[in-house]
Amino acid sequence: MSEFEPLIKHIRKRVDMTDDELAELTSYFNVKKIKKKQFIIQPDFVAKHRNYVVEGAFRAYVIDGKGEEHTIQFAIEDWWISDYNSFIHQQPATMFVVALDNSIVLQLTYEQEQKLKAAGHKYETFFRIMAERSAAYQQRRIISNLTQSAEERYTDFLEKYPLVAQRVPQYALASYLGMTTEFLSKIRNNKVRRKS
Amino acid sequence: MSEFEPLIKHIRKRVDMTDDELAELTSYFNVKKIKKKQFIIQPDFVAKHRNYVVEGAFRAYVIDGKGEEHTIQFAIEDWWISDYNSFIHQQPATMFVVALDNSIVLQLTYEQEQKLKAAGHKYETFFRIMAERSAAYQQRRIISNLTQSAEERYTDFLEKYPLVAQRVPQYALASYLGMTTEFLSKIRNNKVRRKS
DNA sequence: TTTTAACGATGAACCAGGTTAGGAAAAACG
DNA sequence: CGTTTTTCCTAACCTGGTTCATCGTTAAAA
Numbered sequence: 001m002s003e004f005e006p007l008i009k010h011i012r013k014r015v016d017m018t019d020d021e022l023a024e025l026t027s028y029f030n031v032k033k034i035k036k037k038q039f040i041i042q043p044d045f046v047a048k049h050r051n052y053v054v055e056g057a058f059r060a061y062v063i064d065g066k067g068e069e070h071t072i073q074f075a076i077e078d079w080w081i082s083d084y085n086s087f088i089h090q091q092p093a094t095m096f097v098v099a100l101d102n103s104i105v106l107q108l109t110y111e112q113e114q115k116l117k118a119a120g121h122k123y124e125t126f127f128r129i130m131a132e133r134s135a136a137y138q139q140r141r142i143i144s145n146l147t148q149s150a151e152e153r154y155t156d157f158l159e160k161y162p163l164v165a166q167r168v169p170q171y172a173l174a175s176y177l178g179m180t181t182e183f184l185s186k187i188r189n190n191k192v193r194r195k196s
Numbered sequence: 197m198s199e200f201e202p203l204i205k206h207i208r209k210r211v212d213m214t215d216d217e218l219a220e221l222t223s224y225f226n227v228k229k230i231k232k233k234q235f236i237i238q239p240d241f242v243a244k245h246r247n248y249v250v251e252g253a254f255r256a257y258v259i260d261g262k263g264e265e266h267t268i269q270f271a272i273e274d275w276w277i278s279d280y281n282s283f284i285h286q287q288p289a290t291m292f293v294v295a296l297d298n299s300i301v302l303q304l305t306y307e308q309e310q311k312l313k314a315a316g317h318k319y320e321t322f323f324r325i326m327a328e329r330s331a332a333y334q335q336r337r338i339i340s341n342l343t344q345s346a347e348e349r350y351t352d353f354l355e356k357y358p359l360v361a362q363r364v365p366q367y368a369l370a371s372y373l374g375m376t377t378e379f380l381s382k383i384r385n386n387k388v389r390r391k392s
Numbered sequence: 393t394t395t396t397a398a399c400g401a402t403g404a405a406c407c408a409g410g411t412t413a414g415g416a417a418a419a420a421c422g
Numbered sequence: 423c424g425t426t427t428t429t430c431c432t433a434a435c436c437t438g439g440t441t442c443a444t445c446g447t448t449a450a451a452a
Contacts, residue, residue, distance in 0.1 A: 138335055375409070
């Protein structure tokens with residue numbers, strides 16, 4: 001079984017494509033092995049690829065003026081990751097994207113993606129759906145950050161993404177949820193003062 | 197000059213279309229006048245349209261468990277607004293979208309949008325670009341919420357969207373920026389304690 | 393196997409921003 | 423118009439979450 005099987009299933013769930021179309025689509029991607037702690041995107045370099053995770057786990061984060069890390073996105077099997085803003089506008093990245101484990105990704109370069117989208121309406125549709133889902137996902141996160149307490153954000157994350165929560169270090173999860181590691185530790189150990 | 201002129205310019209900036217294509221595209225939209233304080237989207241009803249603002253101003257917000265409003269998005273001239281998640285999945289909305297002034301919008305129903313996307317590759321491309329921009333915009337907002345203080349978020353907003361800041365009530369802006377009106381008032385009057 | 397570094401837990405002092413409560417002024421409306 | 427409602431401001435007090443410093447534990451490297 002090829003490394004492309006998971007991607008093929010992934011796409012089939014979203015758009016209706018023939019075997020030929022899928023074969024053409026996957027031919028635009030390259031398989032790449034990434035070792036744990038290796039960076040696939042760094043600030044000031046343009047994000048060259050969109051990455052589909054076949055195996056492993058990644059974290060995208062920014063560093064603010066005080067030197068603090070803030071996690072923007074995690075990606076495990078069957079997820080995509082990149083510095084999206086850098087990739088779609090082909091401008092220097094602001095994020096780091098690092099492997100949390102030894103991983104295998106399928107990479108699509110910006111140029112290949114342009115060709116693919118031009119090659120057929122259905123391919124364009126697929127990327128439109130990806131972008132729409134990404135926008136909807138991020139809107140849910142904005143709402144969660146605006147409306148929920150630190151504890152609620154944590155318990156919600158556990159419910160929605162139990163697999164991710166298990167695999168990423170706690171400081172990374174804390175920085176994703178917008179709190180300090182110390183506070184997350186207190187929540188996890190029920191040391192947060194509750195009303196009543 | 198028709199109400200469609202602004203939309204035509206808007207689209208021309210993003211994709212290359214012939215006059216015929218633009219004429220076909222705009223034929224899928226309907227002009228609608230909305231009075232101040234009128235709701236165009238409400239929770240539990242499916243968001244039927246994507247709305248392009250020709251004239252006026254809108255606010256999209258959610259109400260949390262404590263009854264507090266949180267502004268998700270503003271839209272003035274040349275912006276789009278809807279409950280995006282409700283619209284693309286055609287599921288009940290969670291947001292209110294209300295007119296802040298007497299307004300004119302161009303509405304595209306979900307069904308018309310599906311037909312339009314099916315009618316040509318270029319139309320699909322346009323919606324793909326819209327979704328990508330929306331995703332990139334929202335990611336910037338997430339980063340801003342994670343990395344900046346309340347005061348920084350406010351001054352940044354003023355710089356980036358001076359026209360919006362002028363036109364929306366302060367409580368709406370505060371709830372967009374993730375702070376209370378009272379605190380925003382302190383910031384505006386330089387009553388926030390500063391270090392040194 | 394030992395050493396070192398990374399990770400997580402804990403507690404006390406502290407602060408950014410929230411709450412509560414009031415009142416003034418500007419819009420909206422009949 | 424005058425009246426009602428909405429919006430904005432001020433100020434004292436409060437709290438969820440941070441900061442800083444310390445220590446045990448686990449995992450990687452040598």
